[in-house]
Amino acid sequence: MDDVVAGLRAELSAVVHEPGDDEYARATSPDNSSYPQRPCAVVRPASAEQVAHVVQIAWQCGAPVVVQATGHGAGRPVTDDQVLLDTSALTDVSVNVSRRTAQVGAGAMWPAVQEAAHIHGLLGLSGTSPTVGVAGYTFGGGVGWFVRKHGLASGTLRAVDYIDGAGQLRRACDDATDPLDREALLAFRGGAPVGIATSIEIELFRVPELWTGSLLWPQSAQAAVIAGWVSALEVVSESVTSSLSLLQLPAKGPFPAELLGATVVHLSYASPDGAAHLDVVRNAVRDAAIPVVDTTGPGDLQSLSAIHLDPPAAVPARGTGRWLGGEATDFVGSMFDAARVGQPGGLSMVELRHTDCADYGPAGALTTVPAPFLLHAVGAAPDDDARRRIDTVLGDVEDAGRVADIGRAATSFREGQPDAGDAWESSEQARLRAVRAALDPERVFKFQRHPVF
Numbered sequence: 001m002d003d004v005v006a007g008l009r010a011e012l013s014a015v016v017h018e019p020g021d022d023e024y025a026r027a028t029s030p031d032n033s034s035y036p037q038r039p040c041a042v043v044r045p046a047s048a049e050q051v052a053h054v055v056q057i058a059w060q061c062g063a064p065v066v067v068q069a070t071g072h073g074a075g076r077p078v079t080d081d082q083v084l085l086d087t088s089a090l091t092d093v094s095v096n097v098s099r100r101t102a103q104v105g106a107g108a109m110w111p112a113v114q115e116a117a118h119i120h121g122l123l124g125l126s127g128t129s130p131t132v133g134v135a136g137y138t139f140g141g142g143v144g145w146f147v148r149k150h151g152l153a154s155g156t157l158r159a160v161d162y163i164d165g166a167g168q169l170r171r172a173c174d175d176a177t178d179p180l181d182r183e184a185l186l187a188f189r190g191g192a193p194v195g196i197a198t199s200i201e202i203e204l205f206r207v208p209e210l211w212t213g214s215l216l217w218p219q220s221a222q223a224a225v226i227a228g229w230v231s232a233l234e235v236v237s238e239s240v241t242s243s244l245s246l247l248q249l250p251a252k253g254p255f256p257a258e259l260l261g262a263t264v265v266h267l268s269y270a271s272p273d274g275a276a277h278l279d280v281v282r283n284a285v286r287d288a289a290i291p292v293v294d295t296t297g298p299g300d301l302q303s304l305s306a307i308h309l310d311p312p313a314a315v316p317a318r319g320t321g322r323w324l325g326g327e328a329t330d331f332v333g334s335m336f337d338a339a340r341v342g343q344p345g346g347l348s349m350v351e352l353r354h355t356d357c358a359d360y361g362p363a364g365a366l367t368t369v370p371a372p373f374l375l376h377a378v379g380a381a382p383d384d385d386a387r388r389r390i391d392t393v394l395g396d397v398e399d400a401g402r403v404a405d406i407g408r409a410a411t412s413f414r415e416g417q418p419d420a421g422d423a424w425e426s427s428e429q430a431r432l433r434a435v436r437a438a439l440d441p442e443r444v445f446k447f448q449r450h451p452v453f
Contacts, residue, residue: 001040001081004061008043008083012053015089017042027086028078030071031131034316034381034416037077039066039084046089048161048169048198055196055444056167058083064446067196069107069133071314073140075448076418082446087135090198095120100204101158106135106197113202114301122204125153128243128268128308135197140412141190141366143374145212145270145304146205148241148357152369154190155361156203162188162195165440170195174362183435191365192420192432193447194439209274213282213296214307216255217265219342221289222246223333225265228288230329232281233354239277242269243308245351246336256292263342266351267291268307270299317348318390319378320398321413323371327404328352334400338393339377345389347379350397365428371406376413387416418448 008016017024018041027044028037040063045051058065066078069087078084090105093112097120102113110126113134117123125144127137142153150156159173162184170178172185172195187194217225229244236242244267251261267285271277275296282296295307332352340346353374361367377397379390398405409421424432 001063004058004063004083005041007057007061008041008054011057012043012045012050015044015046015050017044027068027084027088029314030068030074031314032071032074032317032416033314034318034387035074035077037074037084038080039078039082040080042084042086044086044089048090048163051085051087051196051198052163052167052169054083054085055163055165059165059167059442059444065196065444066446066448067193068448069136070109070131072129072132073136073412073448075414075416085196087196087198092199095122095204097122101201102204103199103201104134105199106133108134110134110137111301111305114304117204118301121206123207123272124202124204125150125156126304127153128305129310130305134202135200137412138200138202139188139190139193139197141410142412143353143355143410145241146272147355147369148238149272150205151357151359151361152190152367153202154364155367157185157189157200157364158203159201160185160188160197161199162197164195165442165444180435180438184439186364187432187435189362189364189367191424192436193445194432194436196445205272207272210270210272210299210304211275211278211297212270212299212303212307213268213278213294214309215267215285215291215296216259216293217289217291218259219246219263219265222265222336224288225267225285226332228285229267229281230332232284233329236280237277238357239271239273240269240281241354242267242281243351243353244332245349246339246341247309247349248342259292266309268309270304270307316380316382317378317415318381318387318394318417319376319413319415320394321410322375322398322401323406323408323410324352324373324375324401324404325406326372328373328375328401331401331404335375335397338396338400340393345393347377347390347393347397350377351375365424365432370408373404374410374413375401376410378415381416
């Protein structure tokens, strides 16, 4: 590894960081802090050309390259025989209003895109957390607040500027001259990464009247709120995306004193089309039990990123994500109880997202919503013993919803997991492996959640 570090230092000294450097410490402190990261060097390129140069040097020296921007997907250690390529400096965002698209650097996070788009009456299909990178989120499918009306974020992916395993700059798009680049786009759309993205082009959408809301009840209201929510889902329009969860609130924070440190029932929802659509859900759950907190009202970029109550700081998380069929509503209480939220050894949060969407996305590994519900559960897991305990509880939650499970994992919700689980059938895996092998035959790239590719 001395050779690769020397090579990087000789040609890219301004963007190379080694242990003891402040930038090294920052880059090796991912959002998911489950595993230690001690690469031989961190490289933080400022351009696509520099990314390509890093890969060329690593390829020539036979050094593996691990790619990371925000680190939400970190699911295994980064060791001292690897180079960590940090794309967080690639943050340029530009909006093409007439085409309703945005060109987004691979290190940009959603607030930058939404702020640039919102002034033109447009928004992208962002997720629940404001600290998620746009590129990684989109490649993982992307289940956001407008999923019921507009589908998955991966379906909005129009092009990817990327680097292959030999350090060559390429562009994946539907009309690419090289068939391999067309195949790469299909892989980037909700599948396994097949190269290092430097920039992506995504579609934007008009949002006529954004409304958002976050409602909280004590855990004692769980059964009543579940019943009210489930009844509303039978009649609510596609304009409303909602998530019902059970979570543990912190001991300090912007919540009523009676809820601090307690396990609470939490409903979060959003509509791009105004209050009337949200009222269908709001009235049903309020009739079932009066919430302690109800922030329902005209939304903005801040509320859209805050209503899910994602933790603001890095956490060592272990999670699961499963796509569930319509029968899931019969097992909400059982799944919530199995999570043991607020109990010793239990999870931090369990949720069921309503994702029912009739639209079909463009060709891709995952561009169409697979099922009407998404189960997500997560717990704190800072070490191996904690991971084993949390995995047992995650298994219990999955078992509680097994009857409704369609047999497909939601990869981007598998926090701190070393693989993608059963996200794809064998034929889909074979196709993803083929394009990966063609673009990175020497396996220079080590992607956190896709070791089999």
